[in-house]
Amino acid sequence: MRRLPLPLIAGAAVVGLVVLVALLSLVWTPHDPDHVVIPDRFQGPSSAYLLGTDQFGRDELSRIMAGARNTLLVGIVTIVIAIAVGVPVGALSALYRGPLEEVFMRASDVLLAFPAILLALLFAAVFRPSTVTAMAAIGIAFVPVFARVVRGAGLQVMEMDYVTAARTFGSRGWWILLQHLLPNVANVLIVQATIAFAVAILAEAALSYLGIGTPPPTASWGRMLSDSQDYLYQAPLLALWPGLAIALSVLGFNLLGDGLRDLLDPKLVVRLPAQA
């Protein structure tokens, strides 16, 4: 058996931890994450509150745990949007080439010029900020990346002899798409999705920090950081925990992506600009 790459193991462990914490928070947290206990505000770490309490006396650890849910939700939805639009666009471009490809790729070039946060600010101005506008903006900003990756990998697949053979036998486009193209771009897609997930976490955190992502009282790491900023003198630690949670999750997904790339060895993965 081949030895698994070290980043893969480390990344899978960290991502597994984040997912586990998010799932656990659905059934159990040390305290109710939204429960306000004013007399207990700004408590330091203690046995009652492992990471202390925030400006409303809410348990910081419980809020971090609940925040993991929000982070994963945003990541999953944005990736689903990016794949749902980007993969068909990329696959059809590779399959049919010609004017269709030209139009799709030029459009994706233009969209690529809009960083997720800029798009999210535009959406927030027009539709009022919410988790939905944030997820939509990040997802749409990722579409051209997925479209390009799938097109690039797809073009290579289309050059393969078995595709030529399938064509000679009279296979139709959609059959080639389902039978040959999509299974062969799956690897590159998995790696790209993992890396994009990390970027989505950063983008959502930045948007929530700015107050145009997840609205209160839902626990979100970015929002917790922006709240902590008003109390840097009283409770500097509150600026530490949510940031660590973000950094650890992003690190986990990046490691997992690197590990999967080593394992699956796709040639074409597009690097995404960091979004925060």
Place this chain on the structure above:
Amino acid sequence: MTVAITTRLAALVASLVAASVLVFVIVNLLPGDVATVMLGTNATPENVAILRHQLGLDQPLWLRYVQWLWGMLRGDLGVSVLSHTEIGPLLVQKLLVSGPLALLAAVIALVVSVPVGVVAGVRYRRLSGAIISALSLGGIAIPAFWAGLLLATIFAVKLRLFPAGGFIDWSEDPVAAARSLVLPAVALGLVQAAVLTRFIRSAIIEVQHEDFIRTARAKGLTRWQALRRHGFRNAAIPVVTVLGIQITSLLVGAIVIENVFVLPGLGRLLFQSVGNRDLIVVEDLVMVLTTVVLVVNFLVDLSYRLLDPRIRSRR
């Protein structure tokens, strides 16, 4: 070469036009219109009608688009509905904060990442290389605004070396103005440096495996001599690509970091205009920032040709 540049230039113009259509459509085809959105739910129909007329919203869509675009080209960006100030001069004023911030951050990123990345690449099999690599991997995962928050806690709140936020205008006190930019630029620059370090490292590792480096070494050059004469220029190509992408991310980072340190730059203006639903300013700003991104990408594309004669001769 000239043909290639002309083609690229045409593509740039086409992208700019397409981007402007996209921004215009998003802002103007929303349910209701800009006037209704700006006045909010308590607006009377008369007020909405007056504002619509003031903004020229009663004119056909295509005409408004052409007017907006023509205005942009002449540098007339319109008037902010909320503050009643000319948007053009406002942007110039904000640029005096954002520009130096982004520039300083970029300089910090390069000054840190180039030597560190090269060392990590040359010594990639040794402990020092591995440590740099691990550190940079950690650095990538850190959001710049969190780095800013931590720096503010340490250097502003605890040590009181730099201001935690705010900005005194250059004309009033240039030293104080520069001091306010230090922490945000370091936060932004260090996170960027982490990304660049990784790319420089892998470019250097890759180039060391090239045949021409082996040949150079066989001729008797030391590792560093071989890298200096043949390696760096080749390693620069992938790095320049990333640099282009990173300028975009620097721009975005600046939007967020300006809000951390309450710096009156473009990012802060954009954020405030979003909050106030000053859609004309948002529309203009998004277009200006997108233009910057597209022009940078264009320049990066051109710089390949200067760096790499092999690409130059193609097409």
